[in-house]
Amino acid sequence: MSRRTMPSIRPVDLRDHADPERVDRIWERLDQELAGAAPRRRTGTAVLLLAATLGAFAGGVIVGRSALRAPQTAPVAALPSAEGASVEVFAAGTRGRSFPLPGGGRITLSPGATVEVVRTDAEALTLRLVQGAADVDTNHGVADRAVSIVAGDARLATQAGSVLSVRRDDEHLDVTVSSGVVSITSPEGSQRLAGGEHAAAVPLHGVVASAPSPRNALPTRRRPLPSSAPAPDAGAAIASAPDWRQRWQEGGDYSEAFKLLKQQPGGAEGAIASAKSAEELMAIRDLARSPGGDNGVAISALIRVVNDFPGRPEAPIAARELGALFERAGEPEKAAAYRERAQSLSPKGFWGDDACNHIRAELKKGRTDEGSRAAQEYLSKFPDGQCKDDAERLVRGDTVAEPADAPAPSARADAGPPR
Amino acid sequence: MGIRAQRGQLRLVDRDGQDGAHPTEATTTPVVATPAPRPPTSPPASAVRPSAGALATLADGPLVALGRQGETRALEVLYRRHATFAIHLATRIEGSSRDVEDIVHDAFLRAFERLGDLADPALFKSWLGSIVVHAVRSRLRRGRLLTLLGLGKSSEPVDLDALASPDASPDVRAQIAQIYALLRTLPTDDRIAWTLRAIEGHDLEAAAQLCGCSLATVKRRIGRTQRFLDDHFIDATARPHEDAEVGS
Numbered sequence: 001m002s003r004r005t006m007p008s009i010r011p012v013d014l015r016d017h018a019d020p021e022r023v024d025r026i027w028e029r030l031d032q033e034l035a036g037a038a039p040r041r042r043t044g045t046a047v048l049l050l051a052a053t054l055g056a057f058a059g060g061v062i063v064g065r066s067a068l069r070a071p072q073t074a075p076v077a078a079l080p081s082a083e084g085a086s087v088e089v090f091a092a093g094t095r096g097r098s099f100p101l102p103g104g105g106r107i108t109l110s111p112g113a114t115v116e117v118v119r120t121d122a123e124a125l126t127l128r129l130v131q132g133a134a135d136v137d138t139n140h141g142v143a144d145r146a147v148s149i150v151a152g153d154a155r156l157a158t159q160a161g162s163v164l165s166v167r168r169d170d171e172h173l174d175v176t177v178s179s180g181v182v183s184i185t186s187p188e189g190s191q192r193l194a195g196g197e198h199a200a201a202v203p204l205h206g207v208v209a210s211a212p213s214p215r216n217a218l219p220t221r222r223r224p225l226p227s228s229a230p231a232p233d234a235g236a237a238i239a240s241a242p243d244w245r246q247r248w249q250e251g252g253d254y255s256e257a258f259k260l261l262k263q264q265p266g267g268a269e270g271a272i273a274s275a276k277s278a279e280e281l282m283a284i285r286d287l288a289r290s291p292g293g294d295n296g297v298a299i300s301a302l303i304r305v306v307n308d309f310p311g312r313p314e315a316p317i318a319a320r321e322l323g324a325l326f327e328r329a330g331e332p333e334k335a336a337a338y339r340e341r342a343q344s345l346s347p348k349g350f351w352g353d354d355a356c357n358h359i360r361a362e363l364k365k366g367r368t369d370e371g372s373r374a375a376q377e378y379l380s381k382f383p384d385g386q387c388k389d390d391a392e393r394l395v396r397g398d399t400v401a402e403p404a405d406a407p408a409p410s411a412r413a414d415a416g417p418p419r
Numbered sequence: 420m421g422i423r424a425q426r427g428q429l430r431l432v433d434r435d436g437q438d439g440a441h442p443t444e445a446t447t448t449p450v451v452a453t454p455a456p457r458p459p460t461s462p463p464a465s466a467v468r469p470s471a472g473a474l475a476t477l478a479d480g481p482l483v484a485l486g487r488q489g490e491t492r493a494l495e496v497l498y499r500r501h502a503t504f505a506i507h508l509a510t511r512i513e514g515s516s517r518d519v520e521d522i523v524h525d526a527f528l529r530a531f532e533r534l535g536d537l538a539d540p541a542l543f544k545s546w547l548g549s550i551v552v553h554a555v556r557s558r559l560r561r562g563r564l565l566t567l568l569g570l571g572k573s574s575e576p577v578d579l580d581a582l583a584s585p586d587a588s589p590d591v592r593a594q595i596a597q598i599y600a601l602l603r604t605l606p607t608d609d610r611i612a613w614t615l616r617a618i619e620g621h622d623l624e625a626a627a628q629l630c631g632c633s634l635a636t637v638k639r640r641i642g643r644t645q646r647f648l649d650d651h652f653i654d655a656t657a658r659p660h661e662d663a664e665v666g667s
Contacts, residue, residue: 006645006652007594009618013587014595015580017510017519018503026524027498033528034491088576091593091600093651099576112653114593117576130593337585344589 088117092132101125103145105138105160110167118150118307124273126150128307133167138180146273152204153311154186173202185276205311254290261287268297275301278309282318299325306341316345368394483540486531494531501544502527505551512555512614514599516581522558526550545628552611552629559607577603594654601651605644612637613644 090099092109099107102120109115113132119125122145127136129151138147138160149156151168158164162180166173175184177193184191186202193199261284262268268284275281281301288298302325305318319342327335375391474482474496485493502523509522530547537546577599583592602610608630615626616637627637 006598006648007654009595009598010591011618011620013584013591014507014511014618015516015582015584016503016507017516017581018506022506022520023499023502026502026520026527027495029524030498030527030531031491031495034494034531089579089596089600090576091597093597093601093648093653095651097600097604102576114596116579333585340585 089130090115090117101136101138105136105147107137108135110134124148126308129166129168129173131168133165135163135165137163139163150308153309154184154202154204155308157183157185168204171204172200173204175199175202254287255292258287258290258293268294269300272297272301272304275304278305278312278314278318281305281309282314285318285321295325295329306338306345310345316342319345372397478541479543480539480541483534483537483543487534497543498527501547504544505547508548508551508619509555510581511618512552512611513559514582514602515578517578518558522551522554526554529554545625548629549631552615553631556607556611559610563607594652597652598648601648602644605647608632609640609644612640613648616641617645 090097090107090109091114092111096111096113097109099109101107102117103122103125105125107115107127110133113134114130115134116128116130117126118128124146125138126148127150129149136147136149138145138158145160147158147160147162149166151166151173154173156164156166156175158180162182163178164180164182165176165178168174173186175182175193176198177195179195181195182193184193184199184202187205188203191199258268261271268288272281272284275284281304284301285298285305288294288296288301299322302318302322305312305314306322309315319338323335323337323339323342325335326332326338372394375387375394378387378391379395474485474492477485477493477496479497479500482493482497486497505523505526506519509519509526510516513519513522526547530543530550534540537543577596579592579596582599583595587595602614605613612626612630612632615621615629616623621629623634623637623641626641627634630637630640632640
């Protein structure tokens, strides 16, 4: 954490809100009012203003009296989760700052800390610790609400009512629990901390992943997880989860596995919320994109991969696939945002995705010689790339099945049946 | 240009409001558009009922004159010409896009209803800007008042997507989040003055005019805010040796 003179903000770094739809929308309102408005007289306005002031005062008195009579134990309502909600951030300068948490509770940021609100609804509150340290007090929050704090690949999970402190640097996380129980999942493994316990130097990134800088948090527009189904208790979900995985891995019955997935506690969304790894989420994505699946579920799973496992190799792939899915769904803004996110997650490339596409394109055109040459080049550059098997078969002269409808190559593209 | 005495101050006014100057030039030389009773300016005879295409080529002055006569198409041209400016101004001052449509709508409606008060029709844009600033300031103050009364939220997270471009780097997005979080702790007038100068890029005179205060006052507000931000901004991306360089 360092200080220096504040940088200037370049206009190009600021968002342009004057999109044509908004401009048209405002004009439509104006046009209607201009067409229907009679010339206003200031005396009339003054009278109206006076009447409105008196009315507001009277209303305030009535509301105030009724509020005082209302029971003080009224539960705090969680903020609703809005589709396409924007990214909200808590930030502090040199002075620590304290903010009320959405839905109840409080977060106190140490100087220089930044915390992003990833998800907030009646079932869950997910925060991302982007930098610095924060004290989180979830007392007075919505009862039974799951509270998560994400930092790198590490994830803290607890329930409303817990009090904890977290601090991160580029590589590690320190956690101190004052009250409640906190589960920590990190590339190192899982552990549980009770009140008064402390975990130091929890690694934020796996050794395999090309871990992005923690500064790569604060992504562009993202969508919170759909909250149609209640988030299940993580322990219960783990205990009852293997059915669909077993059906998928052993039987290869995608349709049946997807049905079983939907029967998990909390349904498919519950399975997504309780998934512990990017690989598990990608498996859900494969099922959801199989015949009889649900693209919405696939999108939810992919979004969680991007948001909660940004250091995993699957993250840029998921982001890229989201870009393709949103493009296809006619949402170019989201598509562009996720493509950009994919680029930021993997600035050096997509583990040979482009090369994969090249190989497949050559095969599609019937140019096996060129495909073989590309495959050899691919294997030299990406010996463990996702197209490794196809490339090796191609070099050997075997026939390679052409993948159908691959909007964005995925690490599990070969595992999932084409749609 | 001429000089007109108003409210005990000497202010610059443009002698010819219909000289065909492009409207965007108005804010670069911000001249006051203080409400002053003035008979409506008649548009040129050839522009009494101009076509839609012809309207688009007119400068703000003639459009305002047509608007005063109830020519809605002229108002639409004025609106479309300055809507982007108004939307950006409102969003960046308020630090949120939540109320931007209401603010811009109300500002334009107020401006169109009071076109007769505009001393110099060519300065429509800067006049509109001051109305937008006033509207945002009223909302911000109302929010603070509600907070004091215990009816509002004492502090809210920064709506980063409303402020930062999707193309901005994560570092820059983090910086913007922190700057706006710090701005929220400052008095409304200081925050507005600094935003107009440092983010919107207005010169001091324009910022003063948009704020409706004197040049000295706006300088004081901007300086105070800048010092606060310099003192309290923490850049997590700066490396220790950069600090040393800055400190040296």
